[in-house]
Amino acid sequence: MPNRGDRGGAQTRARIAAIATELFLERGFEDVTIAEVAAAAGVSKVTVFAHFDRKEDLLLDRLPDVRDVVRTAIHERADDVGAVEAIRRAVLALAAQRHPLSGLSEGAEPFLRTLIASPALTSRLRGFEYEIEKELAADLDADSRFRGDSALTAALLVAAYRTVAVEMVRRRLAGDDLAEIAAAHQARLERAFEVLATGLPNGG
Amino acid sequence: MPNRGDRGGAQTRARIAAIATELFLERGFEDVTIAEVAAAAGVSKVTVFAHFDRKEDLLLDRLPDVRDVVRTAIHERADDVGAVEAIRRAVLALAAQRHPLSGLSEGAEPFLRTLIASPALTSRLRGFEYEIEKELAADLDADSRFRGDSALTAALLVAAYRTVAVEMVRRRLAGDDLAEIAAAHQARLERAFEVLATGLPNGG
DNA sequence: TCGGTAAGTTTACCGAGTAAAGGTTGGGTG
DNA sequence: CACCCAACCTTTACTCGGTAAACTTACCGA
Secondary structure, rough: OOOOEEEEEEHHHHHHHHHHHHHHHHHHHOOOHHHHHHHHHOOHHHHHHEEEEOOOHHHHOOOHHHHHHHHHHHHHHHHHHHOHHHHHHHHHHHHHOOHHHHOOOOOHHHHHHHHHOHHHHHHHHHHHHHHHHHHHHHHHOOOOOOOOHHHHHHHHHHHHHHHHHHHHHHHHOOOOOHHHHHHHHHHHHHHHHHHHHOOOOOOO | OOOOOOOOHHHHHHHHHHHHHHHHHOOOOOOOHHHHHHHHHOOOOHHHHHHHOOOHHOOOOOOOOOHHHHHHHOOOOOOOOOOOHHHHHHHHHHHHOOOOOOOOOOOOHOOOHHHHHHHHHHHHHHHHHHHHHHHHHHHHHHHHOOOOOHHHHHHHHHHHHHHHHHHHHHHHHOOOOHHHHHHHHHHHHHHHHHHHHOOOOOOO
């Protein structure tokens, strides 16, 4: 893959991603071909695949950043803070600043709409989710202070977070007020982490 | 899709799936083409896709049965049994009888090996996982006795179960003794449900 | 000046999946 | 019996994502 050298590689990659994103948001992911993206970016089809492994990555190329968020949260927490608590603080911080990765940034609706409308994209999203879960489990394993079942902890954390995120996306696409969504999102995050800490309420 | 009438449809489907499975286990999922499966089954490529939506479904065609297991468990539980408890009993029962869906049936290693070796198959498996989660959430919603966050409950249940299942598969492929695997599997299931009920231990 | 190397191009190909239109067979109905 | 309908399957042709390989271009450092 390119992107290592200093002669245009990174710019080309950025240009391809930008144009692809524009086309996808405009016409839907499935209705834009790689050949079109390549032509619009003034580049050959092969070059597109030199920069991105899969078509879906043209839109989701920022998602791997989540790994860093997770790793940093675990690694740089204070001594008296548990791993789960560190993750909790990290995702709440992202939500509070309406970081793009939180899904709460302004104007994200077209992106979210495009994402939800495409089976290929949602499938790839689940793939990322699983990668992040594995990453988190590995980080927990490598952490000398963590005691417990790292795989189970990682799986429950990611699942809980996703549940809350899905509801937030639903409300964004329903056109609800962003401030209300953000507030409800944070409340639901708190609630989800509470459930993780104390167990499911016996309701059924 | 065929399979409704009584003239050969179901047999043809079964024959295709059987031959495809054989080929996949023998040579790996990615190294067998649909054209080969079709030829070996004495059928055209189009007919294969008339019976199965995707290539992966040729191997995973029994997986949708899990939905029925879940639905039945929720729906036919006794009055004094909670929904989560009903699921717990159902999966423990499957494990106890080494039901094929539990992954504990004898001789399943080649199947599991083929599954794990293929990104396309594992991805499809995650897709099923998510469908089952949605199904479970819907069942909980429809259940008059259940109180709580159905989406969160379903997500945590499925995530917890998967974690335990993954470890079991790992041990099967490592060649451990099946009886030991089954015993450990049941113990880990109990432990996972305990965590769901009482929360993650504060280890980190 | 020369050669190495990263980036991109052309060409050719593979395999999954779809569309369309037509052929075969059996079962039910006038 | 003759006929037709419906289900099943076929052939053909196509689209699109993705890969392989060999060639070009341009910078960069010795």
